[in-house]
Amino acid sequence: MDPVKEPVISLRGATATLGSRPVLRGIDLTVRRGEVVALLGANGSGKSTAVRSAIGQVPLTGGGIELFGTELKRFRDWARVGYVPQRTTAASGVPATVREVVASGRLSRTKLGLLSKADRAAVARAIELVGLADRAKDSVNALSGGQHQRVLIARALASEPELLIMDEPMAGVDLASQEILAATLREQVAGGATVLLVLHELGPLEPLIDRAVVLRDGCVTHDGPPPKATGQHALPGHDHVHPHSAAEPIRTGLLT
Amino acid sequence: MEILQTAFMQRALIAAVLVGITAPAVGIYLVQRRQALMGDGIGHVAMTGVGLGFLLNSSPVWMATLVSVVGAVTMELIRAYGKTRGDIALAMLFYGGMAGGVLLVNLSDTGSNANLSSYLFGSLSTVSDSDVTSICVLAAFVVLVTVGLRRQLFAVSQDEEFARVTGLPVRALNLLVAVTAAITVTVAMRAVGLLLVSALMVVPVAAAQQISRSFAVTFVLAVVIGTTVTLAGTVTSYYQDVPPGATIVLLAIGAFIALTALAAPLARRRARLAETTAEQCTLEVPGSRTAADEATV
Numbered sequence: 148m149d150p151v152k153e154p155v156i157s158l159r160g161a162t163a164t165l166g167s168r169p170v171l172r173g174i175d176l177t178v179r180r181g182e183v184v185a186l187l188g189a190n191g192s193g194k195s196t197a198v199r200s201a202i203g204q205v206p207l208t209g210g211g212i213e214l215f216g217t218e219l220k221r222f223r224d225w226a227r228v229g230y231v232p233q234r235t236t237a238a239s240g241v242p243a244t245v246r247e248v249v250a251s252g253r254l255s256r257t258k259l260g261l262l263s264k265a266d267r268a269a270v271a272r273a274i275e276l277v278g279l280a281d282r283a284k285d286s287v288n289a290l291s292g293g294q295h296q297r298v299l300i301a302r303a304l305a306s307e308p309e310l311l312i313m314d315e316p317m318a319g320v321d322l323a324s325q326e327i328l329a330a331t332l333r334e335q336v337a338g339g340a341t342v343l344l345v346l347h348e349l350g351p352l353e354p355l356i357d358r359a360v361v362l363r364d365g366c367v368t369h370d371g372p373p374p375k376a377t378g379q380h381a382l383p384g385h386d387h388v389h390p391h392s393a394a395e396p397i398r399t400g401l402l403t
Numbered sequence: 404m405e406i407l408q409t410a411f412m413q414r415a416l417i418a419a420v421l422v423g424i425t426a427p428a429v430g431i432y433l434v435q436r437r438q439a440l441m442g443d444g445i446g447h448v449a450m451t452g453v454g455l456g457f458l459l460n461s462s463p464v465w466m467a468t469l470v471s472v473v474g475a476v477t478m479e480l481i482r483a484y485g486k487t488r489g490d491i492a493l494a495m496l497f498y499g500g501m502a503g504g505v506l507l508v509n510l511s512d513t514g515s516n517a518n519l520s521s522y523l524f525g526s527l528s529t530v531s532d533s534d535v536t537s538i539c540v541l542a543a544f545v546v547l548v549t550v551g552l553r554r555q556l557f558a559v560s561q562d563e564e565f566a567r568v569t570g571l572p573v574r575a576l577n578l579l580v581a582v583t584a585a586i587t588v589t590v591a592m593r594a595v596g597l598l599l600v601s602a603l604m605v606v607p608v609a610a611a612q613q614i615s616r617s618f619a620v621t622f623v624l625a626v627v628i629g630t631t632v633t634l635a636g637t638v639t640s641y642y643q644d645v646p647p648g649a650t651i652v653l654l655a656i657g658a659f660i661a662l663t664a665l666a667a668p669l670a671r672r673r674a675r676l677a678e679t680t681a682e683q684c685t686l687e688v689p690g691s692r693t694a695a696d697e698a699t700v
Contacts, residue, residue: 202568225570232564239561241435241608244617251558255569259555286616302565 152180153216155310155341156201160210163193163200170196172365173210180309183332183342183355185373188362194345195233197362198312201343202230214310226255229303233314233345237287237298245290245298246283249274252305273304276334278327293324300328304335311335313344317352325351349373406641414535415527415637415647421542422594422603423633427611427625428549429587430604431618432580435560441478441581442601445588447497448474449597450504452589453522457511463522464537468589474500475585479577525596525648527637534593541590548583556580557618594633595648602652603629610659613666628658 156178163171170193178184186194199205201212203219212219215227229252237248250262250270257266274283277297282290287298296316303311311332317325329351336342336355349356353373361369406412426442433441452470456463474496481492508519521529530538549556559566559576567573584604591600611624636651 204564204567223570225568228568230565230568232562234562237562239435240437240439241431241618241621242612242616243557243561247557247618248561251554251561251566252569254554254558254566254571257554258571259552262554284617289616306569 152182154179154213155182155215156312156343157213158197158201158210159212161197161200161207161212162209163196163205163207165196165205170365171200171207174362174365174367176201176360176367176370178310178341178343180341181336181339183336183357184344185349185352185356185359186343186345186362187347187349187359187374192362193365194362195314198314198343198345202228202312226306227309228255229306229308229311231299231303231311231313231316233318234299235292235295235319237290237295237302242286242288244284245274245279245287245301246270248287248298249301249305252302255306269307270305273301276304276331277301278331291321291324293320296320297324297327297331300331304331309340311340311342311344313342315345315347317346317348317350322351328352329355406638411528411530412637412641414530414532415641416634417535418527418530418538418594419633419637419647419651420630421538422591423630424626425542425545425549425587426591426600426603427607427629428622429545429580429584431608431622431625432549432556432560433584434605434608434612435557435618436563438482439605440601441475441584442588442604444478444493444497445471445475445585446592446597446600448500449585449588449592450519450522451500451507452504453519453592453597454504454507454511457513457518458507460511460513462533462537464534464589464592467522467592468541468586470500471585471588472582475581476578479581483574483577521596522592523596523598524646525592525594525599527594527640527647530593538590538593541586545583545587545590548579552576552579553622594637595651599648599652602655603633606652606655606659607632610655610662613659613662614669628655632658 154177156176158174158176161171161174161176162169174193174197176197186197188194196205200207201214201219214222215224217224252273253262253266253270257263271280271283274280277300279294279297279301282294287295290298296319300313300316303313316328320328332342332352333355344352346352349359356373358371359369359373360367361374407416430439430442433439449467449471452467453463455470456466459466478493478496481496485492505519555571555576558569558571559573560580563573563577587604588597588600591603595603607625607628608621610628611621615621615624632654633651636654637647639645639650640647
């Protein structure tokens with residue numbers, strides 16, 4: 148039996164409220180080094196709040212959080228964490244290039260200092276990993292929705308993190324970009340990265356996922372191997388989109 | 404150049420250049436975080452400072468700096484912590500600041516509404532030597548912050564939540580932007596006036612981003628546009644008897660319109676360039692007709 152790896156994220160009895168509504172009602176969640184854990188659940192189940200509390204963006208009303216074995220309050224080593232927030236766009240009020248946005252992810256290493264040659268190389272590598280090397284000098288305003296998501300992921304990868312935390316990285320992403328994201332993630336996992344990601348459905352990431360944690364109404368209802376199209380996924384109206392196999396002819400509907 | 408020989412014009416030109424540099428340099432971060440009207444709010448609050456300066460017989464510039472820094476920090480705290488209707492709280496601050504200024508100036512012995520209007524609409528020709536010194540010191544601080552911390556301020560203005568997770572001191576940087584904006588307002592107050600300050604923070608940035616694709620180019624271009632219009636406006640007001648503040652702002656809007664008109668042909672040219680380098684579609688779609696199919700039927 149493998150020795151049990153040390154926990155990278157651990158939430159113990161975490162409770163949190165938004166306004167007066169309890170969103171997390173005592174969650175235990177442990178992610179160990181090298182694991183890929185998916186957090187699943189319906190809208191409003193608390194999965195986004197759970198990951199945002201793990202990085203200190205939502206204050207807990209009870210329980211505790213540790214990152215890399217350090218109490219969150221005392222955790223300062225943010226370069227080890229790559230965070231992909233839930234966004235539909237990487238743009239802001241002023242134009243910015245892909246490289247400029249991705250370079251801001253390197254600030255967890257450079258802090259208030261200047262960008263060194265090694266930093267620039269890391270930024271270029273992160274852009275290449277998500278397949279946007281030829282768009283590095285383009286404005287993010289000129290990108291498609293899936294490409295925006297790839298920019299956000301490259302930004303998280305720029306600090307060469309050990310732990311990736313992603314909040315719905317697949318939301319609104321076309322299939323081509325989903326495949327690229329899955330490949331990027333596979334490479335990170337092969338390199339020893341730990342991943343916690345919020346997903347609405349497993350999709351093309353399914354083969355990568357070691358463990359799924361399902362939340363409902365702020366409580367953990369499942370913690371184990373990814374569920375096989377049961378529960379959440381078997382509900383009517385829960386659309387699965389799968390890529391068409393290459394051999395399948397394109398049906399126009401004109402001949403049948 | 405006779406314009407450079409008079410002392411008051413020398414002072415006016417120095418003040419104009421410094422305003423042309425600093426206002427867009429701060430403004431770009433405000434526009435980036437979609438707070439383009441923040442400068443306007445600070446301008447209103449600074450009125451109370453000017454009034455207080457008159458009432459206490461102290462320098463209106465330094466009093467305005469002090470009060471607008473307090474106002475800007477309050478606005479930032481309301482934005483960061485305010486849970487309910489931040490816009491209403493900000494509106495109170497704007498109008499309270501304006502009303503306070505008018506009231507305090509009228510209460511003072513030395514001030515009058517005529518004095519006040521030189522702060523409202525700017526009065527470059529009455530810039531004194533001590534004004535120039537304060538403007539230089541304040542402008543140096545603004546340039547140091549906006550250029551020296553550009554990567555950090557860019558990240559915080561681009562995506563605040565992400566910036567917090569990189570471990571940057573986001574709260575301190577946000578307050579720094581607010582303080583820097585407040586200082587810029589008082590730097591620009593003498594040149595374009597409190598009511599038009601925000602225009603110089605926003606319009607050059609808006610003009611620059613019509614034709615730029617990157618943040619760095621937008622920054623440089625906005626400062627170039629800002630400096631050009633403040634200089635041109637000051638020189639124009641010397642030869643033609645027109646108010647410099649209003650002239651500067653109208654020139655900036657002119658630059659915006661000109662660059663917007665230029666943007667469409669520029670985008671077309673870029674698209675053409677991209678087309679020549681990119682390959683044409685080569686994917687065969689099964690079932691689609693080609694000219695050869697037609698010929699065999």
